[in-house]
Amino acid sequence: MDANAMIDALLEVLRGQIARAREIQRLPAELLLKRPAQGKWNALEVFEHMNLSSGVYARGIAKVFGGQAARHPANPVFKAGFLGDFSTKAMLPKPDGRIAWRMKTLRMFDPPRQHGASSESIARFIALCECFLRLLEQARGTDLNRMKVVSSLGPILCFKAGDAFRFPIAHQQRHFLQIERLLAQ
Amino acid sequence: MELVCHTIERYVALTDDEWARIAPCWREYAYSKGAAVCAVGQVEQRFYIVRSGVQRLSFPHDGQDVCVGFGYDGSWSGEYASFISRKPARFDVVAMTDSVLLGITYDELQQLYKEVPVMERFGRMIVEELLLGRATREIEQMSMSAEERYDRLVARSPHLLQLVPQKDIASYLRMTPRPSAGCGAGVLDPGQAAACAPARCFAPWMRTR
Numbered sequence: 191m192d193a194n195a196m197i198d199a200l201l202e203v204l205r206g207q208i209a210r211a212r213e214i215q216r217l218p219a220e221l222l223l224k225r226p227a228q229g230k231w232n233a234l235e236v237f238e239h240m241n242l243s244s245g246v247y248a249r250g251i252a253k254v255f256g257g258q259a260a261r262h263p264a265n266p267v268f269k270a271g272f273l274g275d276f277s278t279k280a281m282l283p284k285p286d287g288r289i290a291w292r293m294k295t296l297r298m299f300d301p302p303r304q305h306g307a308s309s310e311s312i313a314r315f316i317a318l319c320e321c322f323l324r325l326l327e328q329a330r331g332t333d334l335n336r337m338k339v340v341s342s343l344g345p346i347l348c349f350k351a352g353d354a355f356r357f358p359i360a361h362q363q364r365h366f367l368q369i370e371r372l373l374a375q
Numbered sequence: 376m377e378l379v380c381h382t383i384e385r386y387v388a389l390t391d392d393e394w395a396r397i398a399p400c401w402r403e404y405a406y407s408k409g410a411a412v413c414a415v416g417q418v419e420q421r422f423y424i425v426r427s428g429v430q431r432l433s434f435p436h437d438g439q440d441v442c443v444g445f446g447y448d449g450s451w452s453g454e455y456a457s458f459i460s461r462k463p464a465r466f467d468v469v470a471m472t473d474s475v476l477l478g479i480t481y482d483e484l485q486q487l488y489k490e491v492p493v494m495e496r497f498g499r500m501i502v503e504e505l506l507l508g509r510a511t512r513e514i515e516q517m518s519m520s521a522e523e524r525y526d527r528l529v530a531r532s533p534h535l536l537q538l539v540p541q542k543d544i545a546s547y548l549r550m551t552p553r554p555s556a557g558c559g560a561g562v563l564d565p566g567q568a569a570a571c572a573p574a575r576c577f578a579p580w581m582r583t584r
Contacts, residue, residue: 219405219475220427232473234407306410306470309403 193268193334196352197326200359204326207362208319211237215312217373222309224375231301233372236365237315238307242299243342244358248321250339251354255328262333269335274353277341281360283367299342326355376401379477382424382449386500387493396491400483406430406470412453413468419457421478425450428474429538433546434466442546447538452476455505471539516549524548 214222214233222233231239270278280291301307334352341347341357349357379401380394389397403426406412412430413419423446430446432454443466446452452474457464458481479487487494515524525548529536536544 219403222405223407223473223475225473232407234405238407301407302409306407308406308410308412308470 191268191270193266193352194330196268196356197329200355201323201326203359203363204319204322207366208316210366211312211316211319214369214373215309215316219309221373222312224372226372226375231368231372232307233369234307234309234311235301236369236372238301238304238311239295239299240362240365241311241314241318242301242304244318244322244362246342247339247349247354247358248318248325251325251351252321254337254339254351255325255332258337259328259332262336264331265333265335267335268350268352270356271350271353273347274349274357277349278353278356278360281357281364283364287367289364289367296342322355322359329355376477378426378449379424383494383497386497389493393491393493397487397494400479400487401477402479404476404478406474406476408470408473410470411467412470412474412476413457413464413466415465415467416463417457418461419454419464421453421480422455422458422484423452423476423478425452426475426477428476429471430474430476431469431471431539431543432466433469433543440467440546441549442543444547445535445539445543446474446476447535451501451505453478471543521548521550525550 225232283289297303301311329351332351334355335350337351338348339351339354341349341354376398379398380389383389383397401424404421404423406428412423415435425446425448427448430452431442432444432446433440433442435441446468452468453476454464454466454468456466461481484494484498488498515527519527528544528548539547
């Protein structure tokens with residue numbers, strides 16, 4: 191696929207998420223804490239979950255970019271890896287907003303079993319998305335096929351740098367649907 | 376923000392103008408269960424009034440958390456010592472249930488103290504209240520048995536027993552079970568230690584220090 195078109199599409203999704211997160215920041219605290227049932231996540235915990243999981247990729251990409259981005263000449267074509275493509279498509283909500291392929295959260299990404307979530311979680315989420323924006327701009331000048339980023343499953347699954355952008359952003363899209371459901375309660 | 380107004384007016388009367396200056400300085404903060412409001416080593420940025428939820432104030436000691444207080448509906452919360460000293464906190468403040476706190480930052484509170492004289496009086500009165508509470512607790516800690524401390528707590532804040540897990544109450548009353556803590560176990564033989572055990576326990580595993 192066209193690397194620049196992919197980057198543009200991801201930038202647009204991220205900007206939309208940042209704008210929505212800023213609106214959500216201003217909602218009443220009680221609504222942000224509201225749980226659909228005991229033991230279920232509230233909106234803040236969903237934000238913190240995204241911080242924990244997407245943070246792995248933001249740090250991973252920043253690390254490989256720091257070491258290698260300058261060495262690879264810009265490549266206008268990105269060919270998604272098999273597992274990267276499969277995982278991203280599995281993450282993306284269906285066109286009708288349905289979520290296929292539900293999965294159990296890893297302990298390390300489950301806020302209640304980590305250090306909890308607070309209003310700060312939304313601010314940190316916005317900062318994380320802005321970090322992705324900067325990395326995506328940097329991505330235009332390098333080759334996203336040539337660098338590998340360790341996935342959140344650990345070194346048993348590495349994504350190509352391009353997939354390391356697509357996967358967490360698709361994962362965030364899925365969770366934004368969850369947030370909208372929680373806020374509509 | 377009504378809660379802030381009511382809370383301040385428990386101490387001093389506010390005019391509409393004063394309230395209009397004070398209200399925008401307070402903002403609401405949400406903490407989900409388990410989140411740290413302030414952690415050891417951080418500088419506490421805000422002073423809070425609790426709108427809902429329970430928070431625990433504790434410090435780590437010997438691999439355990441020693442609980443020294445709670446925040447709950449209508450009370451103060453946060454790490455006040457760090458807030459006023461601007462030094463790293465020595466206590467952890469953790470939300471034990473989903474909590475909504477109304478907070479004011481240090482700079483804004485200082486600005487209010489300067490601009491609104493009645494706020495300075497409010498500030499003085501809170502510190503007096505905190506100091507009295509501290510003095511009372513000190514006497515309770517030094518001179519009372521665990522049972523008496525428990526009875527005092529029941530008399531003073533009965534609702535806490537519903538809100539807080541028993542182990543935190545036990546820690547607050549300094550009744551945390553520790554192998555070396557029960558009546559100087561290790562010094563006394565088991566028979567003597569049993570003779571020292573309190574006549575009434577509210578949980579079988581608890582022993583007085």
